[in-house]
Amino acid sequence: xxxxAAGVSRVHAAVSxxxxxxxxxxxxxxxxxxxxxxxxxxxxxxKPGDLLTLGAASLYLEELDADDAQLGVxxxxxxxxxxxxxxxxxxxxxxxxxxxxxxxxxLAGIAQDDETxxxxxxxxxxxxxxxxxxxxxxxxxxxxGVAGVEVLASAGAPLRVDAIAAAISACLAATDGxxxxxxxxxxxxxxxxxxxxxxxxxxxxxxxxxSTGRSARDASAPAALKVALRLLxxxxxxxxxxxxxxxxxxxxxxxxxxxxxxxxxAMQALYAEMQPLLGGSVPVLITGETGVGKEMxxxxxxxxxxxxxRSFVAVNCAAIPSELLEAELFGVVRGAATGVSPxxxxxxxxxxxxxxxxxxxxxxxxxxAKLLRALQDGEVLPVGADRPVKVDVWVLSAxxxxxxxxxxxxxxxxxxxxxLAGATLHVPALxxxxxxxxxxxxxxxxxxxxxxDKSIRGMSLKALATLERAPWPGNVRQLRHEIRxxxxxxxxxxxxxxxxxxxxxxxxxxxxxxATVNGDSLNxxxxxxxxxxxxxxxxxxxxxxxxxxxxxLLGISRIGLYKKLRRVPPL
Numbered sequence: 001x002x003x004x005a006a007g008v009s010r011v012h013a014a015v016s017x018x019x020x021x022x023x024x025x026x027x028x029x030x031x032x033x034x035x036x037x038x039x040x041x042x043x044x045x046x047k048p049g050d051l052l053t054l055g056a057a058s059l060y061l062e063e064l065d066a067d068d069a070q071l072g073v074x075x076x077x078x079x080x081x082x083x084x085x086x087x088x089x090x091x092x093x094x095x096x097x098x099x100x101x102x103x104x105x106x107l108a109g110i111a112q113d114d115e116t117x118x119x120x121x122x123x124x125x126x127x128x129x130x131x132x133x134x135x136x137x138x139x140x141x142x143x144x145g146v147a148g149v150e151v152l153a154s155a156g157a158p159l160r161v162d163a164i165a166a167a168i169s170a171c172l173a174a175t176d177g178x179x180x181x182x183x184x185x186x187x188x189x190x191x192x193x194x195x196x197x198x199x200x201x202x203x204x205x206x207x208x209x210x211s212t213g214r215s216a217r218d219a220s221a222p223a224a225l226k227v228a229l230r231l232l233x234x235x236x237x238x239x240x241x242x243x244x245x246x247x248x249x250x251x252x253x254x255x256x257x258x259x260x261x262x263x264x265x266a267m268q269a270l271y272a273e274m275q276p277l278l279g280g281s282v283p284v285l286i287t288g289e290t291g292v293g294k295e296m297x298x299x300x301x302x303x304x305x306x307x308x309x310r311s312f313v314a315v316n317c318a319a320i321p322s323e324l325l326e327a328e329l330f331g332v333v334r335g336a337a338t339g340v341s342p343x344x345x346x347x348x349x350x351x352x353x354x355x356x357x358x359x360x361x362x363x364x365x366x367x368x369a370k371l372l373r374a375l376q377d378g379e380v381l382p383v384g385a386d387r388p389v390k391v392d393v394w395v396l397s398a399x400x401x402x403x404x405x406x407x408x409x410x411x412x413x414x415x416x417x418x419x420l421a422g423a424t425l426h427v428p429a430l431x432x433x434x435x436x437x438x439x440x441x442x443x444x445x446x447x448x449x450x451x452x453d454k455s456i457r458g459m460s461l462k463a464l465a466t467l468e469r470a471p472w473p474g475n476v477r478q479l480r481h482e483i484r485x486x487x488x489x490x491x492x493x494x495x496x497x498x499x500x501x502x503x504x505x506x507x508x509x510x511x512x513x514x515a516t517v518n519g520d521s522l523n524x525x526x527x528x529x530x531x532x533x534x535x536x537x538x539x540x541x542x543x544x545x546x547x548x549x550x551x552x553l554l555g556i557s558r559i560g561l562y563k564k565l566r567r568v569p570p571l
Contacts, residue, residue: 004416014027024040035051137376138210199229283395429475466505536561
């Protein structure tokens, strides 16, 4: 190690690291070697927190947790060669494995590929494109309507599909909509270059091939992607012919932009349960704890159904006062009441599409009978009207309460329950599917780093493992909030390590109401954290704000003090 500081000899000292000890040896330096301010004779053992001084240079010895030093989640813009899920996958980032060649070589490889055209063959072709051109990522997408995105194959680092789809849709709207088109631009505020080639796959969807990264700035990239898309498109056709409609399991599930496709067994089972419901007629009741993503499942059902090009309307039955909910659902006609403006109800607005009744368990009993009649007859009676209005609506409902218990208690109509629960889907809690934590963290960190215009390397393996063990009472919504908070506190260009996690995650209390003695809590992590907080504040006060001096008073390294300050700033 070269230390460009005054007083450091050309060959000053040697630090040796063994499995059980660290030692420093002075190599006859001019100014000597000091450990904690004391000059050593020849050599000395070091322990974590020791201050090693060589001339004007000071080094601290810090003991690192191996799992906290290894990336568990690596973001594509972090400069790391780790894939999107870091040490959690055995695959390597193909773009970093071989030197770049050219777009010509990539096209030649795709043209000569004799794969059958199945999804695996398409992915392998994209992997070859990533390897040959050194782009960060490539993906073959199908855009359905204005909001649906289906990822047919991908390679390289994870893509922010929602932002890419929005950019492509905007560019496509500016063309005449015929044949193929290419364009280049940037994704959101990140400045990342994205190049795409698109062509109409049918009257409702567009087939696109996208590529991102520095190499995508090559002037030949748009034309090359256009040719690659034409080479890959027939494989999709052949794959479709190889599996005719009567042999296929049914229409593919399509998810809204921003949805993170789960990989846990519990969510895969849920996706399988959704498949037979995509006809868009059977009413579906979606249950699950708050924050698990019930509305996202409802939107996926909408996008995957024949009603995908019609409205999706969501109404939160618990957020609207009971006296206003009837008008919100059924509408109001002119003259219904003084000072009330006529308007269409949500059931009319959703005509031909989907209506999501969120928190249906909190609907007032008086309104349940009118809703039941509307669902049975397929018509609504606006407030103040004397004639009903016909509607065709696919009704989805969601609740985080035990609605069966409410039926038993008599607060929810049994006949309405059976009308709404033509099929029931239960979204498992996040704590029941820890395998989904890593992809969710990757997506949330990527989105937040783009939003904040802040470079973050990723998350350490120890921090990720801690999140996977957390109870998550607020589920996915809580995880998104915590990731945003961590990204805000993480220094630019750094990794979110275990030490950055709040105590509620790093040391979750076993009991929400711990026992006390003489008014003092027996919760050990909380007591230790309070004592640490008090000692740091005292040391800083004695050192008059000098953090290096405060660290010496506390017997820890300056870097260790900085990490503790990031977690719990002293009063």
